[in-house]
Amino acid sequence: MKIDTVILDWAGTTVVFGCFAPVNVFLTIFEDAGVSVSLEEARKPMGMLKINHIRTMLEMPRVSEEWKKVYGRAFSDGDVQALYGQFESKLMASLATYTDPIPHVLDMVQQIKLAGIQIVSTTGYTDSMMDVVTSQAAIKGYKPDFLVTANQVGNIGRPYPYMIFRNMEKLGTKSTKQVIKVGDTTSDIHEVLNAGVWAVGVIIGSSEMGII
Structure with a gap:
């Protein structure tokens, strides 16, 4: 056929x-939240809808434990939404230069x-x-x-x-x-x-x- x-x-x-446009922003929003993530961790869910990408990163065992150390609790859906809001704002500010x-x-x-x-x-x-x-x-x-x-x-x-x-x-x-x-x-x-x-x-x- x-x-x-x-x-x-x-x-x-x-x-x-x-794919540096979104990757750089993923690294930045987690750094701003006080949670360190590696380049490999930021890239692993690439291709997903970006809010799901963030949720998948937070579900990674090492990142999840790091979040608990910083905030004394597991991440919530509110945390996902807050990180995504920051991601969208920062990405939109630079996106035109990555086309x-x-x-x-x-x-x-x-x-x-x-x-x-x-x-x-x-x-x-x-x-x-x-x-x-x-x-x-x-x-x-x-x-x-x-x-x-x-x-x-x-x-x-x-x-x-x-x-x-x-x-x-x-x-x-x-x-x-x-x-x-x-x-x-x-x-x-x-x-x-x-x-x-x-x-x-x-x-x-x-x-x-x-x-x-």
């Missing part, structure tokens, strides 16, 4: 080499479109974050045909497959066998496995590569 849909992730896959297409992406997209294949996208960013990213990326030459965020599927992002399915619904794609999803994080791959589409993992420019 012929591939007719390619779904691309954003940060670390098509824009923002190394450069990764090398060779524009050439790749052109070749895919010349082959008659539709290019759409999913992301771990919210609608408001993507308003900034998409407008700036378009100025720099990158504009996929469609975008789905977790906000558009009941805030149920990766590793759930619903953003992929919404893209398929929009394009009228008949079969998961006609779809390739490209991403740079384990969350992307879990999303792919749950959707039953083809997977392509990105190394160069990825969040994982950004550790080095």
Whole structure:
């Protein structure tokens, strides 16, 4: 069956080499809270909806224990919300500067479109974050045909497959066998496995590569 849909992730896959925009903010908000986290801990949940990323970091045994030492109690949902509020504010202040297409992406997209294949996208960013990213990326030459965020599927992002399915619904794609999803994080791959589409993992420019 012929591939007719390619779904691309954003940060670390098509824009923002190394995913440094969100990673730097995750490190900052935990530092401001008095809880030290490592670069590896900040990167491990990459690709998830950002509030879920923060919750996942807080659930890590070492980070959870560190939080208890600092605050004398386990973290709460209120703590998650407070950290996310700080994350969103700090990210939005710098996001426009982190929208450069990764090398060779524009050439790749052109070749895919010349082959008659539709290019759409999913992301771990919210609608408001993507308003900034998409407008700036378009100025720099990158504009996929469609975008789905977790906000558009009941805030149920990766590793759930619903953003992929919404893209398929929009394009009228008949079969998961006609779809390739490209991403740079384990969350992307879990999303792919749950959707039953083809997977392509990105190394160069990825969040994982950004550790080095």
